[in-house]
Amino acid sequence: MALPTAQPAEVLRAWQKDDLYEKQLAESLSKLMSARYASKAIPLSSVIYRSLTTLKDLQTLGEEYSGIVQVDECYNKLPSYYSRLFSIILSTFGENITRRLIHSIEKRVEQNPSLTIEAQNVLLVSLKTLSSILPQIQNIHRGLAYIGGGPLQIGKTLTGIDYVHVRPAAAAYYAHLRLLGIVTLLHAIVSCGQSLYRAKTHMDQMKEVPNEVDSNKSCVACLEEIVQPCVLPCGHIFCMQCSYGALENCALCRSPFTKNSVVPLMNYFPE
Missing domain, CATH: 3.30.40.10 (Zinc/RING finger domain, C3HC4 (zinc finger))
Structure with a gap:
């Protein structure tokens, strides 16, 4: 029999706890690293923390605190090792990988002699706009998770990972969390709309005076x-x-x- 799906408030509490522990670990690591590599402490701490918990078939400290466990799409067994591994990679490095990919495509577009100047301009503006709204895509996903449940990280959603309760859920104000989700969703959509409008304006300007x-x-x-x-x-x-x-x-x-x-x-x- 499948366990009950974790409520959004429990998932949020677990994420907040884990985020706190990862930041504390990153602070300790940064003291051991040279100033040149101090910026690597945050992703490194996340990889270490998740490797010692999620990859070892263990709950994270936040998940244990909230009484939830990661499961696969069938809600009756743990996710596969590779699903957990890919979710960690995507959650930790996903945005950076995407930005590097976009930058690589931009270089290819700039160096492609078969494209007209107008086509290059449209593609480059589109790619820059996509890069600028990446954080808002994460916020849209998070807002939907606040409203309807599910993991807060896009990496877990893409790899089919969800959460179930393993003990009775604590009392939570779900209405307030849904309201937060709606506000987060609306703010992200408005921000994306503004970025798209600026991109359209620039493309119109380039068509007029190329x-x-x-x-x-x-x-x-x-x-x-x-x-x-x-x-x-x-x-x-x-x-x-x-x-x-x-x-x-x-x-x-x-x-x-x-x-x-x-x-x-x-x-x-x-x-």
């Missing part, structure tokens, strides 16, 4: 307001962060340039 000097207040490369404008050899203007950063080709005409050919515009203010 080969003229950009006089808009927004940088086409990062979709943000131009700060410390710089002009490239082709005559197009971008913010300094993009001009001296990852940008290697003009985002408008695809002309390659070197960093020493970028000219800062000290007294130029886009109108």
